[in-house]
Amino acid sequence: MxxxxxxxxxxxxxxxxxxxxxxxxxxxxxxxxxxxxxxxxxxxxxxxxxxxxxxxxxxxxxxxxxxxxxxxxxxxxxxxxxxxxxxxxxxxxxxxxxxxxxxxxxxxxxxxxxxxxxxxxxxxxxxxxxxxxxxxxxxxxxxxxxxxxxxxxxxxxxxxxxxxxxxxxxxxxxxxxxxxxxxxxxxxxxxxxxxxxxxxxxxxxxxxxxxxxxxxxxxxxxxxxxxxxxxxxxxxxxxAASTSVPHSGAQPAGPAALGGSVTAAGYGLLPVNSGVAPMAAQDLLSHLGALQSHLPGSYSDGGIQLLNVNSLLQERLVDVRQSAALTKVDSDIIKLVEMLFSFILEDRNLAEPIKTQLGRLQLPLLKVAIADKSFFSKGGHPARKLLNELADACTGWQAKDNYESDPLFKKVSEVVARVLAEFDQDINVFSLLLESFREFIERERKRAQKLEQRIVDEADGRAKTQAARARVAAVMDALVAERDLPPVVTEWLNKVWSNMLFLSCIKDGTDSESWSRDVRTARDLVWSVHAPMPESRKQLQGLLPALQERLKVGVEAVSLNSFEARRMFAGLKDVYRERFALAQRITEERARLAREEARDEVREQLRDEVLEEVRAASQVAQAEVQEVVELPQMEELEQVVAEVELKVQTAETEAVPENDSYWQQTFRLAQGSWFELKRGGEEQFRCRLAAVIKDIDQFIFVNRNGAKVAEFTRVELAQALRAAQLLPLDDGMLFERALQSVIGTVRKSRGEMH
Structure with a gap:
């Protein structure tokens, strides 16, 4: 296929x-x-x-x-x-x-x-x-x-x-x-x-x-x-026509070819229908090579202008006292390359000094296109790849004071100068320069990536910390809300177990086994002081040894000092002693009631007293049973955490309609995309989307050197896009974008002609 x-x-x-x-x-x-x-x-x-x-x-x-x-x-x-x-x-x-x-x-x-x-x-x-x-x-x-x-x-x-x-x-x-x-x-x-x-x-x-x-x-x-x-x-x-022919016998150039000028003594670039033989491709390349060698090594602050190759050829032929015509194909290629570089010199992705340097490649690339007709159709052509690589590396570059000493600008200038000096017809020059430039860019990117990674890691760490604290708080609120807990249990939850949950969330996330284990420990701790007595006595006796071991692990994980740990364990032991004493009293009262009921003579005397005492004990037990029923199950606690995650991600979304085009655009931005950021009056600079911090929906932007220049929440980003404060730069390789623009122009012109 x-x-x-x-x-x-x-x-x-x-x-x-x-x-x-x-x-x-x-x-x-x-x-x-x-x-x-x-x-x-x-x-x-x-x-x-x-x-x-x-x-x-x-x-x-x-x-x-x-x-x-x-x-x-x-x-x-x-x-x-x-x-x-x-x-x-x-x-x-x-x-x-x-x-x-x-x-x-x-x-x-x-x-x-x-x-x-x-x-x-x-x-x-x-x-x-x-x-x-x-x-x-x-x-x-x-x-x-x-x-x-x-x-x-x-x-x-x-x-x-x-x-x-x-x-x-x-x-x-x-x-x-x-x-x-x-x-x-x-x-x-x-x-x-x-x-x-x-x-x-x-x-x-x-x-x-x-x-x-x-x-x-x-x-x-x-x-x-x-x-x-x-x-x-x-x-x-x-x-009549013969009288207008110059003495040399050469045919005069028509206005279409020379823009209305007349060649000196019949020399210069003549129309294709003037009778003069079309210029051979090798001769054309030689003339272009001579023009290339005479390009100045540097340009004024005004930058380079698009070269009018036909005018340059006209001057060249007059200088060497020759006359020639261009073939239709060569003439078309000259026009196409001029259109390509016209696009390049107007591209807003690149700073003016960089466009000035890239514009100097017009004649070398024109020579490539004339010598190798696959230049326009072969995406992997070395000359195209070099131009694309230069432009891609310079997308985020900005011209500051003394930009001539900037390493990237100096390297681009060096590459362009070597093309002008070394390229004749061997395209291997482009491959060698491309390899050298890529090595330079790789070193530059590694330096920038180190700084960028630190910035992203810091932002990611802050986001995870913020999200983890919110999730731990949600679990704690669900466990202690409207519950009268012993002070020592509250202290355990605040000083030890909230920190333990925080560490689990940061390290392993809320989907991990360690998080579930630590949430269950917090729930078991609350249950242990609310379990109905004496009904839960055996279950509590079975739970306490394992609970104590898990609490010891927590003490070590949060580095609680030994004095505080002994005090808090002692306080917890006192609570459990009272819980078991309460269970013992209720059991004894129930036994005594049974014995008294067997004695008919005493039963009537003591009924009211015993019933009142048993009723009081039963009310205590019933209250504790009710509180245990209300204690959330593990599934409910997981749901609470999930709702907190959703709330963190959509905290500000109510400010923007879901179908807003700029809001939708924020979900399509690719990491690594370049933007032009405007701040204040005329301050503007280029930045790249380095990372999206998912926990809090935060977008981090850095400059070419990896330093952070801006950060937005998703809502702020949508608003910045709407206000044109942040403008996406064009994606894709420069040559390909230029070629598509040229093709569109060709289509339009042909449509207008017809």
Missing amino acids: TDSNNVVSIQGLQREPRENKRGASLPAPVVAVREKARSLLAEQVKLLFAKVDDSLFAMAEKAHGQEEQDGLFQALRLLRVERRKVVDQFADNVARAFLVRDSSEDGREDLYSADNLSLVHNDDLEQLVAVDTMVANAKRDFAEPLTEISLRLNTLLSVKIYDKNNPLGPDAICDAFVEASRPLNLHIRARLTLLKKFEQVVMLNLGKIYDQCNDLFVEQGVLPSLKQQRRAARQQQRP
Whole structure:
């Protein structure tokens, strides 16, 4: 299967068929030419599939990895199955293009409009360049027959025919094929190969098809003498034009190429249609290398401006007394790189001095892009990785006084300077510098992480302490609320067992066995002085030895001094002695009552007295029974602790509605994300989310060096986001963000042109 990231998908193209409504209204010569062109182009597309088949098979055999090979073989099978459908759809699209709309209509649907093109990573950029290149070449190579077709169509149709809406123009034919192949889920290499073969088999042979279409128009009597008229007009214009050619014989550059300026003595950068040979890639690289070597080593406080490469090349060619034109591909690459660096120099993630340094890489990266066409599509390209690494490391960097001496700024400046000095055409320079820079950053991050970890640990410790005290207090309140405990028991709970619970909570948490054991000990201690007597005497006798051992463990754990411990154990012993004495008295009274009841003569005398005494004892026992019943069970104590945890986490949430977008955003913030924090009037700085302290819902922010600069509760954070006091910085690698911005600009411009 192919990787979805390597598949270019053009979606949403559903043109409304209008053949039935408007096909019959076309003039007979147009219909004849339409059918002729449809037949000829369909035959050419059939031929290209055989060539694509051979190419894909050879590519699959030489594929670098299993994933790529699988993708190419899958594309090979798919094209064999779907080729007839693609040919038929292409032919229909060619015919449909003759239903021309004028500029007053809602605009021709464009394959590359912002609504119709789904861009996946960088693959679409290669397709855009491929399509643009073949269209531009065809317009250049077949300008004359295309013009004749446009003029003839203009005499037959009520719609004005121009470059973009010519149904036989390279735009329309290329769009027809791209749309026909749109549903094919192809690996990017397979799709680009398909486009390349379309260019070789169809687009490069359009001249023959145009000639046949013009001949058919002549047979139909449509402007039969047009060619002779145009030839005569050119002959009349040629003498006048020849007088404007400089003495050197070089062609003058047009305004489009030179921004309205005129080259000195005919030297400089000339238009592609001026007749001068396009500059070879190696020559272009040499000129760019010369320009790179003359870039200044440092820049003024105003920072670097985006380089106008065409102007620099113009000056360079004039200096060396040469004239040359740029190929369409090279011209496009220059524009793309300029757009990339325009984004980089405007990126708010980076401080101005850093952007100044990164801007100096424009010419080196332009050289990389011209020499290696995979630069835009290969995410792991060393030059791209170096740029991304530099930008990522500098995201939180701020320019303070004497920033030139800052270690990070000095290292970035050193890397950039070495690229300018050492890079010619060997991209290994980028790999070596990347490795060196990563080692530097790793050392810097380790130093910052030590400070950051201390800050986070301190905040986490405070949060755990706060939460633990709240949970211990909840357990104690549940055990002693509205209970009249002996003072020594209260002292045990306050001095020993609350501290014991606190230690268990901090060390092991409330889900641990040690926490449950210590909570049970506290409950057993309270029960031991409220158990009904004499009914609980045996149970209490069995509990006391184990309870005493657990209390001794607690005394040692909280480091209670021995004097206090002996006093408190003695006091507790006195309480238990009184409890057992009470049980003994009640038992004896009950026995005496039984004996007296056996004596009839005494029973009446003593009844009232004995009954009163037994009633008093029973009331004491009954009161203690009632209190034991009310003592919370372990499950209830666990619930109390859970409610406290929930209360700690949601203490302030009532101030913000649950569906508030900024409140919801606080749950999606990733640890390590960078922000711009504004305080006071104009004070602002960059910070990173270092940690979220869950116990108290606290967010800790640090600067690049690991020092804490801010902390927010969740409610405070939501309010800061709402007030734009805290602004998230863009995620993702700089080059990829820049490339996506460029792609969006290309889509928009193509949509506006069409």
